[in-house]
Amino acid sequence: MTATSTSILALLAAYLIGSIPFAVIVSLALGISDPRSYGSGNPGATNVLRSGNKFAALLTLVGDAGKGWLVVWGAKALVAHGIFALSPRLLAGMAIAAFLGHVFSVFLRFKGGKGVATAAGVLFGIHWLVGLGTLAVWIAVAAMSRYSSAAALTAAVAAPALAHFVLGDPLWVGTTIVLAAVLIWRHAENIRRLLNGTESKLGKKKEAISR
Known part of the structure; x- marks a missing residue:
């Protein structure tokens, strides 16, 4: 197998793992409404929480974060054990591919979630301190604002700075910048609602969305 084919297969595998729509799978398994049919319509843990089923939201959160972590940690483990020779750039590409898989899930006709949990998982895979620091920022702002x-x-903006402080590696700092940029772009509508004062707060019950 050539280096090019190995890279393509690695990126494809990362993307497909990232594409697994845990919000929809968990909701279907537990017999609750498809998260794309209420609230923000986003297939993610926060919107699943609006169903009132905290267990479903927790499973979705663990699944979405876990797939991002698994791709990065697993790839690094394969390199560490000499199973595959994956370059640092390919590892970074796999991290981004897993995140983009969630945002543009092939299983949901490329209409996935906003990527918060998956990005967090990727950051934990890159370095646990980067992930933990970003998570702490998210918790602090969520607790104060309820948004x-x-x-x-806020966590997206903080992530590249944390990566720079912890790792000092331009490759991984650049990776976190890409994740942050896409995540902020995916929250464009939320930004408008925040500015207008119409954004839903955490814990608000579901409302059907218009199709």
């Missing part, structure tokens, strides 16, 4: 979107946006 999940505001917490996500």
